Amino acid sequence: MKKSILISALCFSAAFGQAPQAQQANDFAGVVRKNKAPVSNEILRVKFSKPVEGKLKNGMTLLTLEDHRSPTIQVEIAMPASSLNDPKDLAGISSATGELWRSGTKTKTAVQIAQTLAELGASLNANVGERYAYIRFSTLSENLDPLLALVSDVMFNPSFPQDELDKWKNRQLSQLQQVRAQPAFLGQERFLAVMYPDDNRSLVLPSAESIKKITREALLDYYQKNFRPEGGRVAVSGDIAPKVIAAKLDKLLGEWKGAGGKPADLPLPGPIAAKKVYLVNRPNSVQTNIYIGNLAIDRKSPDYIAVQVMNRVLGSGPASRLFRNIREEKGYTYGINSGFSSSMFSNYFVLSTSVRNEVTGPAMDEIMKELRTIRDVLVPADELEGAKRALVASFALSTESPSTALNNATTVRDYGFPADYWDTYPEKIAAVTAEDVQRVARKYIPLDNSQIIAVGDGSKLRDVLAKFGPIEEWDAEGKRVR
Numbered sequence: 001m002k003k004s005i006l007i008s009a010l011c012f013s014a015a016f017g018q019a020p021q022a023q024q025a026n027d028f029a030g031v032v033r034k035n036k037a038p039v040s041n042e043i044l045r046v047k048f049s050k051p052v053e054g055k056l057k058n059g060m061t062l063l064t065l066e067d068h069r070s071p072t073i074q075v076e077i078a079m080p081a082s083s084l085n086d087p088k089d090l091a092g093i094s095s096a097t098g099e100l101w102r103s104g105t106k107t108k109t110a111v112q113i114a115q116t117l118a119e120l121g122a123s124l125n126a127n128v129g130e131r132y133a134y135i136r137f138s139t140l141s142e143n144l145d146p147l148l149a150l151v152s153d154v155m156f157n158p159s160f161p162q163d164e165l166d167k168w169k170n171r172q173l174s175q176l177q178q179v180r181a182q183p184a185f186l187g188q189e190r191f192l193a194v195m196y197p198d199d200n201r202s203l204v205l206p207s208a209e210s211i212k213k214i215t216r217e218a219l220l221d222y223y224q225k226n227f228r229p230e231g232g233r234v235a236v237s238g239d240i241a242p243k244v245i246a247a248k249l250d251k252l253l254g255e256w257k258g259a260g261g262k263p264a265d266l267p268l269p270g271p272i273a274a275k276k277v278y279l280v281n282r283p284n285s286v287q288t289n290i291y292i293g294n295l296a297i298d299r300k301s302p303d304y305i306a307v308q309v310m311n312r313v314l315g316s317g318p319a320s321r322l323f324r325n326i327r328e329e330k331g332y333t334y335g336i337n338s339g340f341s342s343s344m345f346s347n348y349f350v351l352s353t354s355v356r357n358e359v360t361g362p363a364m365d366e367i368m369k370e371l372r373t374i375r376d377v378l379v380p381a382d383e384l385e386g387a388k389r390a391l392v393a394s395f396a397l398s399t400e401s402p403s404t405a406l407n408n409a410t411t412v413r414d415y416g417f418p419a420d421y422w423d424t425y426p427e428k429i430a431a432v433t434a435e436d437v438q439r440v441a442r443k444y445i446p447l448d449n450s451q452i453i454a455v456g457d458g459s460k461l462r463d464v465l466a467k468f469g470p471i472e473e474w475d476a477e478g479k480r481v482r
Helices: 041-045 093-100 110-120 143-156 164-179 184-193 208-213 216-227 242-253 303-313 319-331 358-377 381-398 402-415 426-429 434-444 456-467
Strands: 052-055 059-064 072-080 123-128 132-140 235-239 276-281 287-295 336-342 347-356 453-458 471-475
Touching: 052 110, 052 216, 052 242, 059 242, 059 402, 072 242, 072 381, 072 402, 093 123, 093 164, 093 216, 110 143, 123 143, 132 143, 143 242, 164 208, 164 216, 184 276, 184 287, 184 347, 184 453, 235 242, 235 402, 276 456, 287 358, 287 434, 303 319, 303 336, 303 381, 303 426, 303 434, 319 336, 319 347, 319 358, 347 358, 358 434, 358 453, 358 456, 381 426, 381 434, 453 456, 456 471
Parallel strands: 059 235, 276 453, 276 471
Antiparallel strands: 052 059, 072 132, 072 235, 123 132, 287 347, 287 453, 336 347
8 A cells, every 4th residue: 555655634532521611712913814715605505416327237336427518538447445455464565556557468568558548648547545446547538439448458458567567666665765764754654653553554655575575476366356346336427428438338347247355344443542742763853743643533423524614723724723823923834734534444633744843842832722722712703704615615616527526426425425415515514613613623633632743853852842741752764762
């Protein structure tokens, strides 16, 4: 499994007492909010296009969202499989399979495949995610038939050439050497190890040992066992009618059958109870990379929408409190954000930033103050309204993309949401109250149980960090310092 080197801060149950009486939130000197997001009441009541649902001859569900605004077609084939099921000694084999899948067939080389795609103005790729293995392709509608011919060859005759595998291994091994010099990677590595210490969710990049063990035979075996249609679906958006694409896909996939992989059996754990600081010692660093979080909320939680509003106030975007305080008022950093990673297998909150060594202590104090304030003080009406309007406006703009609309439809299916989930989404955002924000902040924003990861020069940080919790130290090679 291969993840981004940088943490994407998008992305626990506890009982609390009665909310305290509302207090006035802190002012931010010199900061003025201007230009409310342009949201009309019509956006709150709009019904979004839904795909036509059908079945292919091989049993796969077909979702088609017909849209003739652009002469393009996008196709996504999803098959039950999970990168989280990678064997310990072959960690990364799912990533390797996805990356090398189109590197050659029995009749075409990687170069020939790339040249054909370029001539067609098309894209073709594969990857294995947490729940599905995906094959995705897109092109101009007039070039769909020749692209399908190429897809057929690549899907059913992949050869995983040894020379392409060797190149991939060399790239991965080189990357492993480079990333350990990057504090962002070290922070993500430690953060995910703290959140999910016993399974593949903690894996950022595979080890050198597991990369070296991946063979061409292992890739072929993985592909044959996991890229199978039973229980899968095909999603199509663009310039084509449902009946037309169904006929073409039946020709492509009609004889393709069989069961493949299964979703990972990994429950979503509850929050870590005790506060702790993890210092990743990186001698001579002039900055401290800070990550603060804990296990929090899953995607199906009824609190999810209120959490998005709360985080828009706290740490998402330049109007958020963290940004205005830590960057604009104090000047401690170039950027800071927070967010929730909520999916079938992921359920954490994370806040991330980097600051100069000499202001690490003051920056941490201000961050903790903001975490405390969002929990203890009701959000003023104008700040809450601004956050909700921004979220609704962003959502409305995103639905202009057919691929986003189709992704929304598959989200409804995957999580078992009501059919009108996205139709009522803006209304649900608008209905979030200051009391809702405070309630979910108290429930999901860690304070007394914060898990703090700090990457930087230990000689300058140990005394500073000691006030925030007991310290556990690690080195830049990912080894515990005892």
